[in-house]
Amino acid sequence: MENLPTIDIVGLPNVAVREARDRVRSATRNSGYQFPLQRVTVNLAPADLRKEGSGLDLPIAIGILAATGQCSSPELVQYVFSCELSLEGTLRPVPGVLTMAITLKRENSRVEAEEEEEEEEGPVAEPLSLIVPFENLAEARLVTGLATHSTFNLEQIVKVIDKQETLKMMLYLGLLHKTHTAESE
Secondary structure (H helix, E strand, C coil), X not given: CCCCCEEEEECCECHHHHCHHHHHHHHHHHCCCCCCCCEEEEECCCCCCCECCHHHHHHHHHHHHHHCCCCCHHHHHHEEECCEECCCCEEXXXXXXXXXXXXXXXXXXXXXXXXXXXXXXXXXXXXCEEECXXXXXXXXXXXXXXXXXXXXXXXXXXXXXXXXXXXXXXXXXXHHHHHHHHHHC
């Protein structure tokens, strides 16, 4: 029973977060990655705070890919992800991106101020960048001074994290795909 392939999400997830199990599994496979054939437990901390919305789909998928060695984990500390995944692996918009961007900019400023106060030599923490679906990018960019990026799907994001592609190229490819899709409808 312990080795059955399944995803358990713990830490007070609401229905949309629990449904991420199916979206993440399907999006991972349809993006060309292997989904682990074992039990996967996703711990959303802190445990006493209710987790809501489909914006955790991408962070869960990236975490699983990193844990299984399919995505470069050292690069993940640079990014904050928020988006729903379609079953095909494309990124779908989520509510609350402006609030997230404001909060992230404040966090970046707080970390920068602490580092200036300490004035110790050593590695300086890079400011975090926000990765959101293309449909949320304009909203995120209302917050000036925060690096915000978008790509079209899970596969492109993994390529960016693994330094196989640049965000600028992926945004261009995503825009090309969006333009082509809009014209063909």
